[in-house]
Amino acid sequence: EDKVVQSPLSLVVHEGDTVTLNCSYEVTNFRSLLWYKQEKKAPTFLFMLTSSGIEKKSGRLSSILDKKELFSILNITATQTGDSAVYLCAAGRDGNTGKLIFGQGTTLQVKP
């Protein structure tokens, strides 16, 4: 059965810290790995990764995929209180399934 596992499940840091969130996957016919940030209700898209070893960056956030070891990491540098949220990773499969397989999420709390 396909699964996506995130770690840690929760994390508390102070402003300015750097955090690394982990996502491992076992997905048949894997195609892509996506990261979302969920603050209240609507998950907002962060990154989509399809190629191994190529880092994607957006401001203080960056992410990379390792298709050999079947994991991805999301890094946030110089954290701010506004980074407090649940971070979700999801795997997409090849083929016309339209389905993303989500992990359970990492709850990040950034304290002032």
Place this chain on the structure above:
Amino acid sequence: EAGVTQSPTHLIKTRGQQATLRCSPISGHTSVYWYQQALGLGLQFLLWYDEGEERNRGNFPPRFSGRQFPNYSSELNVNALELEDSALYLCASSDAGRRFAEAFFGQGTRLTVV
């Protein structure tokens, strides 16, 4: 450009009743996805509609059904509600050319079954 919109925001129903949730995708998007997010659990895939057809469904009972209209908006129906159906229901959309790319989510409908 308007994002994905869902209605209602909150819905309270009694066990055994039916619930209808609505979703309007981003203009130009033809695919609509429904996910259930129960408390403490990750998002679980419910249904995918594209070009008016149901393309795939997750491991949910037939009580969960829906449809997509010619304007690509979608409706999720949950019949014979059970207490464990209480959850946040999220709708997402993507365009046909980027079907495997990022999907954009709406704010969700919080369904409470009492």
